[in-house]
Amino acid sequence: MKQVPRVLIVEDEPAIAELVAVNLRHNGFQPVWAEDGIAAQREIDSVLPDVILLDWMLPGQSGLALARKWRADARARAVPILMLTARGDEPDKVAGLDAGADDYISKPFSTQELLARIRAVLRRRAPEHAGDIVAIAGLALDASTHRVTWKDKPVKVGPTEFKLLQYLMKHPERVHSRSQLLDKVWGDHVFIEERTVDVHVKRLREALGPAGALIETVRGAGYRISGQIPVGSAA
Incomplete structure (x- = not known):
């Protein structure tokens, strides 16, 4: 049986998190919601997700700080991180990538764009030719x-x-x-x-x-x- 990709949504706004989760579920993903860094860490410690959707602005630790933390963690290092941000300026995007994010998407975003970016980071995660x-x-x-x-x-x-x-x-x-x-x-x-x-x-x-x-x-x-x-x- 094909495994359903698990997507951890780290977002403090319930309405946005629910909208993203519904769309992910309808498109063959298994969404899991965490409203802050503490809840997200609990989820990661429990079951490692296939992708993390990480909001930039969070209560407590920022998305930027969490991205750096998970990139320094041996277990979570390989999980692709896609940052959700209202900060659309290039310096902010570069800061997100430098912190360890694999991609970013600016709010507001379309469902199709979000799905395309998630599929893209999952494709990049898979080795091109196993055994090479x-x-x-x-x-x-x-x-x-x-x-x-x-x-x-x-x-x-x-x-x-x-x-x-x-x-x-x-x-x-x-x-x-x-x-x-x-x-x-x-x-x-x-x-x-x-x-x-x-x-x-x-x-x-x-x-x-x-x-x-x-x-x-x-x-x-x-x-x-x-x-x-x-x-x-x-x-």
Whole structure:
């Protein structure tokens, strides 16, 4: 039997939470509501959700603080987070992505847009080809176990960064534009801005440490992964 994706809705406004929950239920998801960070943590400790819909403005801990907390937690780290926010300015969106969110959606939003974004983060969470192992210059990625290692030492990366790294490593030395990466890594939907790619590349480089120097910025063109650390970078 196919498992129904469990979606944790962290939202302090009951009317919004109920509307989202009804639409999710009607579209094949299992919604669970938590009105603040404490209730959300109880749900996560009980049953790990497949996706978290996280409101930015919450009583107690903010959505931003919760995203950082869950990204630092080994058990919850791989769960995709989609931030619900009335803050539509780009600096706020970038702050949400930097805190660990995989995507964001500005209020008010349509049901179809919300469903498309949830399906997109679930697609990104699944490895592209289970069983594939790719390696470049001491950096290795195993899709079947969802593990990344650098010189045989484990590296922790988020679900979107894993998918991004997997695509780059499968196409080494090729330059990929931001729009190409959006299509191949995020999927062929139209909601994600190209700036999102820069945020996730930055986060991936930071997670990889010295191996992050393998991912090169090609000015005016995009990004590529190289087979060797550039001269002058710490290895």
